[in-house]
Amino acid sequence: MKIKVKNIEFLVNEKFNQLFWNYVSSGKWEPHTFEIIDNFVSENSSVIDIGSWIGPISLFMAGKGAQVYSVEPDPVAYQELISNLKLNPALDQRIQSFNFAIAPEDKEIKLYARK
Template sequence: MRQVKIRNSFFTTTGNESFWNQMESGSWEPNTLKVLDDHLSEDSIFVDIGVWIGPTTLYAASLGAKCYGFEPDDVAFSKVSENVKLNDFKYNPTIANKAVTSDGTNITLYSRWEYGDSGSSLLKRIKSKNAQSIKSSIPFDSIFEFIQEESVALLKMDIEGGEFFILPQNVDFIKKHNPTILLSLHFNNLIEFLEGEKTRLERFLNNILDPQRRKTKEKAKDIFKQTLLVFKDYDNIILDGNEETTLKDVLRKDFETIDSILFKFK
């Protein structure tokens, strides 16, 4: 058990010592923490889709925010639940051991290397060991109803590629509520998933005829673009934590270089 100090905030954790050292040193996703600082304050509401062991949720709770999280990975869920119990925040976070999906159906959750390593995903990727388990989920457009809140100050989504198959199906919900969303994007996971949908023979031939995976990348780019276009009505877009930009400019970039985008509706 140790106390983690981030800027002027403190919280207690156990296990994963090297990760918490990295976070405390400021080398873990400083842009993400800046977004939390800029958008959360005491009594504001934060929704964390893809909690993992709790870095963003615990930090948000230490700011006095009311936090709701979703984490379908049983190992990660056990760890974040233990971390929450070690603290006495103004609002102790509420974490559901569920996935968030487009339609609320049961899903198969695939591990990256092993459960709890932060790489679990709705996508089966060819480079993963792909242990799998069946998990329940809630539909994205039922989140506010599920947490019994009418609006949120910030919604963070970091689900290792699942975002590409949730957000485009929820355009109406996003247009209705215009939530501020911090979205992590996983273009390479999407490419792996698309490659994995091919048969072994197709992958073999593809490696010979198209070793650069141009066709797969073009399909991935199209899916990526459709995901970003969900936010075409948003007029405040910040790329990777510090570059204020436009959606038109983002669509011109190399998608492999994009880590996260903050979408804010003025």
């Protein structure tokens, strides 16, 4: 499934979260976030996307040419993120993904999903 946000296009796995991706493409999901990124992120940027989930922000920033460090602790969301990155080989080169959490101490935590 092709997603277009502003002038940036990328592909996502339509098997997962199709309604969400349609919402992103409509421009109604976090328009203020994309506006800020559009104004401040460029090909000279290095950014950290903490809680990158399935990649909407990471893919957009990489599409703008930024080097992105994408951090997602949820193993299910992380696998979907990886699936979306693989669909975008040119952007995948600009995104380094990490499956861990950022916390003030080193310990095991329990993640909760909506379902």
